[in-house]
Amino acid sequence: MKLFTAITLISTLIFSTLSAHEGPWTAARPDGHAPISVMGDHMHKIGEWMVSYRYMTMDMEGLLKGSNNVLKGDVAGDYTGSMMGNMLPKDMTMDMHMFGTMYAISNKWTLMGMLNYLDNEMSMQSAMIGTMESKGLSDIKLAGLYDLAQWNSGRRMHLNLGLSLPTGSIDEKHTNGNTLGYGMQLGSGTYDFHPAITYLAQNDNYSYGAQLGGILRIGENDQDYTLGNKFEATLWGARKITDSLSASAKFDYSSQSEVDGKDTRMSETMSSALDPKSQGRDITNFGLGLNYYFQNGGLSGHRLAAEWKTPIDQKVNGVQLELDSTWTFGWQYAW
Numbered sequence: 001m002k003l004f005t006a007i008t009l010i011s012t013l014i015f016s017t018l019s020a021h022e023g024p025w026t027a028a029r030p031d032g033h034a035p036i037s038v039m040g041d042h043m044h045k046i047g048e049w050m051v052s053y054r055y056m057t058m059d060m061e062g063l064l065k066g067s068n069n070v071l072k073g074d075v076a077g078d079y080t081g082s083m084m085g086n087m088l089p090k091d092m093t094m095d096m097h098m099f100g101t102m103y104a105i106s107n108k109w110t111l112m113g114m115l116n117y118l119d120n121e122m123s124m125q126s127a128m129i130g131t132m133e134s135k136g137l138s139d140i141k142l143a144g145l146y147d148l149a150q151w152n153s154g155r156r157m158h159l160n161l162g163l164s165l166p167t168g169s170i171d172e173k174h175t176n177g178n179t180l181g182y183g184m185q186l187g188s189g190t191y192d193f194h195p196a197i198t199y200l201a202q203n204d205n206y207s208y209g210a211q212l213g214g215i216l217r218i219g220e221n222d223q224d225y226t227l228g229n230k231f232e233a234t235l236w237g238a239r240k241i242t243d244s245l246s247a248s249a250k251f252d253y254s255s256q257s258e259v260d261g262k263d264t265r266m267s268e269t270m271s272s273a274l275d276p277k278s279q280g281r282d283i284t285n286f287g288l289g290l291n292y293y294f295q296n297g298g299l300s301g302h303r304l305a306a307e308w309k310t311p312i313d314q315k316v317n318g319v320q321l322e323l324d325s326t327w328t329f330g331w332q333y334a335w
C-alpha cells in the first residue's frame with residue numbers, strides 16, 4: 001500500500017502544480033532528460049543523434065526471506081544440500097557499463113540501441129568458497145520510440161517498443177567449474193520484449209514524468225528455463241535550479257516473478273542462488289538525482305548526471321540478498 005500512497009501523492013503534486021506552460025515540451029533544459037537511471041525517457045527531433053555512457057553499481061548484502069531479514073542459520077534448513085547454509089550468498093556487487101545510441105529517423109520515430117557490459121562479484125557465507133565472479137557482454141537491446149501525442153502545454157507521451165537479443169552468456173562458471181547462479185549469469189538466454197509507455201510534462205521550473213513498462217520473455221532458453229517477467233512503474237519530478245542544473249526525486253516500483261523451469265546444471269538444494277524459486281522480487285526504491293546540461297562553450301550539448309537510490313520496501317521470492325543501494329552516473333551527448 002505504501003506504493004499507492006506514494007503514487008497518489010506524486011500524481012496530486014503533478015496535476016496541482018502543473019500550471020500552464022506555453023509551447024511544446026523541450027529537451028533543451030537540464031530536466032529535459034529524466035533522472036539518469038530511466039531508459040528511453042525522451043525522444044529526439046528528426047536527424048538528431050545521441051550517444052551515452054552510464055555506469056551503474058548495485059550493492060547487496062544480507063539475506064532476506066520474503067520481506068524479513070534472516071541469518072544463514074534461519075534458512076539453512078531450506079538448503080540442506082550445503083553444510084550449515086555455507087553456500088548461501090553473503091554479499092554481491094553488480095557493476096554495469098551501458099553504452100547507448102539514439103537516432104531520430106523522423107519526428108515520430110526515434111531508434112535506440114544499447115550495449116551493456118556486466119561485472120558481477122558474489123561472496124558466500126563460507127569464506128572458504130572464494131569470491132565468485134562473472135563479467136562480459138550482456139543482452140543487446142534495440143528499441144523504437146514512437147511519439148503518441150504532444151500538447152502545446154509542455155506535455156507529451158510516447159510508446160517504447162524494445163527487444164533484447166540473447167547475446168549475454170548463461171553459461172558462466174565458478175573457477176571450480178560449477179555453473180554460477182541465475183543472478184550471476186550475464187543474459188536471460190531468451191529474446192525479451194520491453195514495452196513501455198512514457199508521459200512527460202514540464203512548466204517553467206518543474207518537470208514530471210511517469211513510465212509504465214515491463215519485460216516479457218519469449219519462449220525458453222537453451223537450458224530450458226525462463227527468467228521471470230517483470231513489471232516496472234517509475235514516477236519522477238525535477239526542479240530546474242539554473243539553466244544548466246536540475247535536481248530530481250524519483251520513486252520506482254518493480255515486480256519480477258521467479259524463474260520458470262530450471263537449469264539442470266544447478267542444484268537448487270545447495271543455495272538460494274541456484275534455486276529458481278528464489279529469483280525475482282517486488283521492490284520500491286526512492287532516488288535523488290542531479291542533471292547538468294552544458295548549454296554554451298566547447299562542451300555545449302553534453303550532459304552529466306548522477307543518481308542514488310535505495311529501497312523503501314522490498315520483498316524477495318524465496319531467500320535472496322537484500323539490495324542496499326544503486327548509484328548511476330551518466331554522460332550523454334546529442335547533436
Ligand SMILES: [Cu+2]
Binds near residue numbers: 042050334
Ligand atoms: Cu537521447
